[in-house]
Amino acid sequence: MLDIRFIRAHADRIKEAARLKGIEVDIDRLLAVDERRRELLQEVEALKQRRNENSRRIPKLPPDERERLREETRRLGETIREKEAELAAVLEEFHALMLLVPNPPSPDTPVGDESANREVKRVGEPPSFPFPPKNHVELMLLHDMLDVERGVKVAGSRSYFLKNDGVLLHLGVLRLALDLLRERGFTLMYVPVLVNAFAMEGTGYFPLGREQAYHIPEDEKYLVGTAEVSLVAYHAEEILREEDLPLRYAGISEAFRREVGSAGRDTFGLYRVHQFSKVEQVILAPADEELSYQLHMELLENAEELLRRLELPYRVVQIATGDMGQGQVRKHDIETWMPSRGAYGETHSCSTFHDFQARRLKIRYRKSDGSLAYAYTLNNTAIASPRILIALLENHQMEDGRIRIPEALRPYVGGKAYIG
Numbered sequence: 001m002l003d004i005r006f007i008r009a010h011a012d013r014i015k016e017a018a019r020l021k022g023i024e025v026d027i028d029r030l031l032a033v034d035e036r037r038r039e040l041l042q043e044v045e046a047l048k049q050r051r052n053e054n055s056r057r058i059p060k061l062p063p064d065e066r067e068r069l070r071e072e073t074r075r076l077g078e079t080i081r082e083k084e085a086e087l088a089a090v091l092e093e094f095h096a097l098m099l100l101v102p103n104p105p106s107p108d109t110p111v112g113d114e115s116a117n118r119e120v121k122r123v124g125e126p127p128s129f130p131f132p133p134k135n136h137v138e139l140m141l142l143h144d145m146l147d148v149e150r151g152v153k154v155a156g157s158r159s160y161f162l163k164n165d166g167v168l169l170h171l172g173v174l175r176l177a178l179d180l181l182r183e184r185g186f187t188l189m190y191v192p193v194l195v196n197a198f199a200m201e202g203t204g205y206f207p208l209g210r211e212q213a214y215h216i217p218e219d220e221k222y223l224v225g226t227a228e229v230s231l232v233a234y235h236a237e238e239i240l241r242e243e244d245l246p247l248r249y250a251g252i253s254e255a256f257r258r259e260v261g262s263a264g265r266d267t268f269g270l271y272r273v274h275q276f277s278k279v280e281q282v283i284l285a286p287a288d289e290e291l292s293y294q295l296h297m298e299l300l301e302n303a304e305e306l307l308r309r310l311e312l313p314y315r316v317v318q319i320a321t322g323d324m325g326q327g328q329v330r331k332h333d334i335e336t337w338m339p340s341r342g343a344y345g346e347t348h349s350c351s352t353f354h355d356f357q358a359r360r361l362k363i364r365y366r367k368s369d370g371s372l373a374y375a376y377t378l379n380n381t382a383i384a385s386p387r388i389l390i391a392l393l394e395n396h397q398m399e400d401g402r403i404r405i406p407e408a409l410r411p412y413v414g415g416k417a418y419i420g
């Protein structure tokens with residue numbers, strides 16, 4: 001959500017943002033509805049004042065004049081009820097339109113579709129194998145770490161069982177992420193994944209993209225696609241203290257995605273599945289763009305440190321306007337080398353929202369001068385598994401089919417240096 005005053009003052013910039021992000025929203029209609037909203041609010045206010053004045057005057061009038069004023073006051077009441085009914089409809093359309101307005105991208109964001117995504121750095125070299133490398137499914141089957149067939153039997157497409165060392169590696173990379181983030185001042189959180197609609201709407205996953213969420217209608221609950229939803233909604237409707245900001249949360253959760261529109265895409269192996277686990281970084285900060293930029297870089301660095309500890313080659317890409325979400329001001333993905341794809345595959349996504357989410361969730365903080373302001377929010381993946389296991393297993397495989405465990409991960413898999 002943006003500030004309606006900002007939208008009025010920068011309508012053309014908002015329309016441009018909608019065009020660049022490919023979001024359908026009628027800004028002119030919003031401005032007209034906003035105009036009508038303000039008119040009606042004033043009219044109803046004036047009518048109520050008149051009615052109150054009348055009510056005060058009636059007892060002081062001579063009896064023969066009271067009836068006339070009572071009749072006028074009754075008619076006033078009718079008019080007020082009609083105006084309030086119209087106002088309710090106008091407010092509903094106003095709110096629905098406000099939820100669609102996109103956040104303008106930062107000036108440094110590349111303009112265009114995903115082909116305009118800009119590689120900003122590359123770390124490490126993709127390995128060249130002196131033998132025909134196996135893909136992650138072959139490696140995991142070889143070491144009894146995966147069962148996709150039974151996953152499909154039990155849960156349908158894009159489902160799987162991890163087994164044995166597959167489970168230990170899965171939990172190991174998640175724990176490695178939690179331990180790093182705890183060292184770096186993040187509060188560790190185990191979060192609700194069955195949430196109320198306001199948390200999905202407040203973080204921007206509704207209404208646009210609503211079809212991606214699993215819905216449990218009997219309880220009016222939704223499964224989160226990311227712990228970001230639960231973590232950012234944690235302080236909804238609260239007034240924080242400026243001295244407590246920035247707040248840093250590391251949330252671990254299952255993540256559930258219907259992957260509507262991905263039919264036929266990434267159907268091999270563990271790249272795109274309906275259920276996965278993720279350690280998520282979320283920061284709530286003061287309303288300061290320069291600070292947000294620094295915190296965005298901090299979130300990226302945390303993820304890069306994990307990839308360095310996992311000894312994986314990766315690159316950082318700044319995402320172009322056509323590939324960004326409605327609420328993002330700035331977005332970088334980290335892509336990690338995946339030999340079986342012969343390409344870098346997205347493993348992390350780092351986003352800056354400014355106050356887009358905080359306005360929707362009413363997360364404010366009290367500034368030192370006593371005034372209130374909406375917080376700025378940011379998030380980034382720390383580790384998402386099993387997707388990261390694709391890179392981990394395939395890059396560290398050896399000719400004899402064994403897999404070398406990076407030093408940093410060994411404590412989490414019983415000290416083993418190899419799998420197999």
Ligand SMILES: Nc1ncnc2c1ncn2[C@@H]1O[C@H](COS(=O)(=O)NC(=O)[C@@H](N)CO)[C@@H](O)[C@H]1O
Pocket residue numbers: 225226227228257259270271272273274276278280346347348349350379380381382384386387
């Ligand atoms: N369907 C999926 N299957 C497996 N992994 C996925 C899937 N969708 C996303 N991921 C992983 O989760 C990471 C974050 O997902 S994201 O939608 O890009 N971004 C977010 O969820 C943000 N909250 C930052 O984590 C992705 O980079 C990817 O590593």
